[in-house]
Amino acid sequence: MSNSPAPFEPKIVAFCCYYCAYAAADLAGSMRLQYPANVRLIEMPCTGKTDVRVLLEAFENGADGVYVAGCLEGDCHFLKGNIRAKKRVQYAKKLLDEIGIGGERLEMFNLSGSMGPRFAEIAQEFTEKIRKLGPNPLKKTGTFPGEMPEERVAHDK
Amino acid sequence: MIVAEAKPLEEIADLLGEVRKILVVGCGGCVTVCLAGGEKEVGIIAAALRMMYKKNGKELETLEVTLTRQCDPEYVEMLEKYITDDVDCILSLACGVGVQFLAERYNKWVVPALNTKFAGGTIEHGVWEERCGLCGECILHKTGGICPIIRCSKSILNGPCGGSQNGRCEVNKDIPCAWQLIYDRLKALNKLELLLEIQPPKDWSKARDGGPRKVVREDVRIE
Ligand code: SF4
Ligand code: SF4
Numbered sequence: 344m345s346n347s348p349a350p351f352e353p354k355i356v357a358f359c360c361y362y363c364a365y366a367a368a369d370l371a372g373s374m375r376l377q378y379p380a381n382v383r384l385i386e387m388p389c390t391g392k393t394d395v396r397v398l399l400e401a402f403e404n405g406a407d408g409v410y411v412a413g414c415l416e417g418d419c420h421f422l423k424g425n426i427r428a429k430k431r432v433q434y435a436k437k438l439l440d441e442i443g444i445g446g447e448r449l450e451m452f453n454l455s456g457s458m459g460p461r462f463a464e465i466a467q468e469f470t471e472k473i474r475k476l477g478p479n480p481l482k483k484t485g486t487f488p489g490e491m492p493e494e495r496v497a498h499d500k
Numbered sequence: 501m502i503v504a505e506a507k508p509l510e511e512i513a514d515l516l517g518e519v520r521k522i523l524v525v526g527c528g529g530c531v532t533v534c535l536a537g538g539e540k541e542v543g544i545i546a547a548a549l550r551m552m553y554k555k556n557g558k559e560l561e562t563l564e565v566t567l568t569r570q571c572d573p574e575y576v577e578m579l580e581k582y583i584t585d586d587v588d589c590i591l592s593l594a595c596g597v598g599v600q601f602l603a604e605r606y607n608k609w610v611v612p613a614l615n616t617k618f619a620g621g622t623i624e625h626g627v628w629e630e631r632c633g634l635c636g637e638c639i640l641h642k643t644g645g646i647c648p649i650i651r652c653s654k655s656i657l658n659g660p661c662g663g664s665q666n667g668r669c670e671v672n673k674d675i676p677c678a679w680q681l682i683y684d685r686l687k688a689l690n691k692l693e694l695l696l697e698i699q700p701p702k703d704w705s706k707a708r709d710g711g712p713r714k715v716v717r718e719d720v721r722i723e
Contacts, residue, residue, distance in 0.1 A: 396543040403551050441509040442548050443555045481554050496543075499567045499578040 353407035353473040355382045357466070358398075360390045362420045363456045364412030370459030378466035381473075389413070390451075391424025398435045402444055402481070408473035412452045412465065425453060444480055448473065501530035501621065502595040503628045504537060504614040506545065512591070513552050515611045519560065519588040522549075524613075525579065525602065526566035527594035534628050536614050537593030539566040545593065545613060563587075570598025576605050583608060618650075636706035636713065642694055644685030649702075651678035657699035 359365040365386050371378060387393070390413030401409045411432055413425035429451050436446030450469065454461045507515075516522065524546040532538030546562040553560035565582055567575040570592065579602070583590075589609045592599040595616040603610040618630035633650035639657075640647060649655045653671040659679030663670025667680045686692050704710070 394540075396540060396547060399544060399547045399551070403547055438509065438544070438548055442551045444551060481551060495546075495562065496564045497582060499565060499575055 351474055351478060353381050353470060353478070354405060355379075355408045355410070355466075355470060355473060356385060356401045356406045357382050358385050358387050358390070358393065358409070358411045360387055360413045360420075360425070362389070363414040363418075363454055363458075364452070364462060366456035367412075367454055367458050367462035370457065371463045372459075374459050376460060376463040378463040379470040381470045382466045389419065389421045389424035390428035391419070391421055393428040393431045395431055395435045395438070398432070398449060399438065399442075402439065402448070402479060405479065405482070407479045408448045408450075408469060408476070410450045410452055410465070410469055412454060412462075415453045415455050418455065445476070448476060448479070501533050501619070502597070502616060503534045503618050503620045503630070504531050504595050504616045506536055506541065506593075506614055507612070509545070509548050509552065512545070512611070512613050513549060516549070516589060516591065520558075521561040521563070521586050521588055523579070523582055523587055523590045524549075524562050524564045525570065525590055525592050525594070526564070527570040527592075527598050528566055529569045529571070529594075529598075531594055531598075531614065532566075533622070535626075537595075539564075542566055542593055545591070549591075570594035570601055573601070573605070576601050579606070634707070635702070635704075636710075637703065639699075642697070642699070643682045644689060644691070644694075646678055646682045646685060648678050648682065651676075651681070653678075657702060 357364070359368060365384065368384055390411050393411055398409055398411075411428055413428050414420065416425060419425040432449060432451040436449050439449055440446040452465050454465070524542050526532070526537050526539050526542035528538065531541075535541065542564045546564050550560050550562055563582055565579060567578060569575050571594070583606050587608060589611055590602055590606065591611050591613050592602050593613045594602075595614065596612065599610055599612045619632045619634055620628050620630040623629050630650055632647055633655070635649045648657060648659060652659055653669050653675060654661060656679070659682070660677055661670075661679075664677040664680055667677055669675040669677045683692075683695065686694055
């Protein structure tokens with residue numbers, strides 16, 4: 344066994360719209376295109392469902408990079424979902440800068456359901472970018488619970 | 501509603517300083533509607549703070565509670581079961597009223613997460629504007645429903661002033677001249693004669709100048 348440390352394999356979460364990126368991932372699969380196993384897909388009904396809190400919590404729970412992939416601008420199945428997602432991603436990037444994690448670890452991409460090769464390319468490029476940036480800075484200082492403690496949110500009823 | 505805006509994260513973290521466990525308390529009233537301090541914003545601020553602390557090698561435990569309203573003792577009361585000895589601080593995401601209600605009720609250090617801005621309304625999703633200066637003696641019936649106290653930069657009662665240019669206020673050309681708006685509105689309503697009546701100086705003792713105010717309704721008080 345060699346003593347050199349294993350290369351850094353980033354954990355990447357991709358929030359993918361059902362109508363485009365998710366379908367493109369499927370297509371990439373049936374075309375037998377390779378893309379890094381680092382990327383874990385989460386299906387969304389539309390990127391208009393993008394929630395800043397969820398994006399932040401992906402990082403809190405150990406993601407090194409996160410991206411949201413929606414339809415091409417002007418082609419959203421729900422008309423403006425991807426435009427709204429873009430603004431929320433911008434806002435979350437700003438918060439990540441303030442937190443000290445770095446907004447560059449979060450991106451938004453646009454593609455159509457027929458762009459299987461582009462899907463694989465995005466996964467490849469983003470993984471490379473995060474590999475260069477290195478691990479989520481929170482990893483240096485803390486442990487990751489893996490999942491949220493349930494009792495974190497309480498109610499007044 | 502009362503319109504508020506979150507303080508920058510860094511400022512909130514500075515105000516909190518060395519804490520280990522905090523209650524992050526949202527309000528289901530005005531600040532939920534203006535997207536500054538409802539359940540969702542509580543979640544975002546709590547997550548962001550936990551990460552900021554972790555980044556600096558400190559653990560921060562947060563408990564998120566969103567009360568129906570923080571300006572009502574019956575809801576503030578419901579926080580009691582979460583006020584344990586290990587809670588170092590309460591971070592309130594309500595307007596200044598809510599922050600004070602929590603501070604009055606509990607023997608804990610309370611920090612405001614928002615800057616309370618004004619009494620206003622939603623112009624479009626994501627845009628809020630000031631509409632009322634809470635002057636204590638409303639005169640909107642004389643001004644076509646346009647408030648000269650808050651929408652005229654000088655709060656003058658017999659406007660416009662000489663700085664009204666092409667319908668814009670001289671303070672900033674992005675501000676419409678309230679008195680132009682009042683004139684146009686009264687003209688459309690065929691009530692321009694209302695402007696002939698000279699308004700006497702306003703009794704500001706009914707506004708903030710008379711000190712903190714109070715409203716009492718004996719008929720609804722419960723002994
Ligand atoms: S505490 Fe403030 S923000 Fe909350 S309902 Fe009362 S007035 Fe509105
Ligand atoms: S006249 Fe006074 S009470 Fe009426 S809207 Fe203006 S500031 Fe508010």
